[in-house]
Amino acid sequence: MKEENLEDVLDSLEGTIYEDLGMSFNAFLVSMAIASQPSLQNEFVKIQPSFIKSIKIFNKNIDLREINGTIKGNWNPMLNFQGIMMGIILFEILENSKFNKIINQSEIFKFAKHIRNGCAHNNRFNFDKPLDKPIIWNSHKIDNNLQGKEVIPSFLWPGEILFLARDIIREINNLKKPIKLKQDKD
Numbered sequence: 001m002k003e004e005n006l007e008d009v010l011d012s013l014e015g016t017i018y019e020d021l022g023m024s025f026n027a028f029l030v031s032m033a034i035a036s037q038p039s040l041q042n043e044f045v046k047i048q049p050s051f052i053k054s055i056k057i058f059n060k061n062i063d064l065r066e067i068n069g070t071i072k073g074n075w076n077p078m079l080n081f082q083g084i085m086m087g088i089i090l091f092e093i094l095e096n097s098k099f100n101k102i103i104n105q106s107e108i109f110k111f112a113k114h115i116r117n118g119c120a121h122n123n124r125f126n127f128d129k130p131l132d133k134p135i136i137w138n139s140h141k142i143d144n145n146l147q148g149k150e151v152i153p154s155f156l157w158p159g160e161i162l163f164l165a166r167d168i169i170r171e172i173n174n175l176k177k178p179i180k181l182k183q184d185k186d
Helices: 006-013 019-035 038-047 049-061 076-095 107-120 160-176
Strands: 065-067 070-072 135-137 140-142
Touching (some): 006 019, 006 160, 019 038, 019 076, 038 049, 076 160, 107 135, 107 140, 107 160
Antiparallel strands (some): 065 070, 135 140
């Protein structure tokens, strides 16, 4: 099976409850890539001179600089903040969707809920009571040892939120299909 990349996952979210989440993250990535180019900043300021101060603040925040002809910067704080927001929104969309009732007892729903809670509690896992058993999604395991530990990016990379969204959609689609019992005739 072909390994999926972020572009494949973004495509798979089109037309789902997570389409806007995917589009938002894609817009963030594209915006950061474009905004981090000094030559494009200069052209933009010619059109919108009122943005000079905003661009200076942006450049300072990401420590944008040129070293030996290569543009360097640190997007990580902004990328991580985007991931924290997505971790919260992912679950809120699901919890308030028409699919809540068919998926709310599943392992992936519980996983997303713990990601949301951790992201919403200063980006730290926060269990009200000890977990009865680990909650697993892909290679990630949430257990009591994570209490107080960072969610984004230590436990999940921000882009993995979209992979989780894709897998939630797959789970919903699997649960929506009627289950054929042995005694059922074709």
